[in-house]
Amino acid sequence: MKLTKETKKEIFKKHGKSEKDTGAAESQIALFTHRITNLTEHLQVKKKDVNTMRSLILLVSKRKRILNHLKKTDIVRYRTVIKTLDIRK
Numbered sequence: 001m002k003l004t005k006e007t008k009k010e011i012f013k014k015h016g017k018s019e020k021d022t023g024a025a026e027s028q029i030a031l032f033t034h035r036i037t038n039l040t041e042h043l044q045v046k047k048k049d050v051n052t053m054r055s056l057i058l059l060v061s062k063r064k065r066i067l068n069h070l071k072k073t074d075i076v077r078y079r080t081v082i083k084t085l086d087i088r089k
Helices: 005-015 025-045 050-073 075-085
Strands: none
Touching: 005 025, 005 075, 025 050, 025 075, 050 075
16 A cells, blocks of 8 residues: 555654654654554565565664664653554564
8 A cells, every 4th residue: 555645644743743744753653653564464465575575674673773762862752652653662
């Protein structure tokens, strides 16, 4: 499923300060989480899609790096992001 502009605006509006706040860690983590769930659903149907598997691994590692940075700098924001997005860590 393609990620549309409206979906991105919704994600940024919900998790960032505004819909134009694309640089906040919370909004980037939310966007990556949305993309990860879409790729996971795709891989459940097409198990041998190697390129999608590689993209999924890269996205998970990017999200993990941002989460680690957020954990080091601001633990309160980190905990709220984990709680709102239901990410296991």
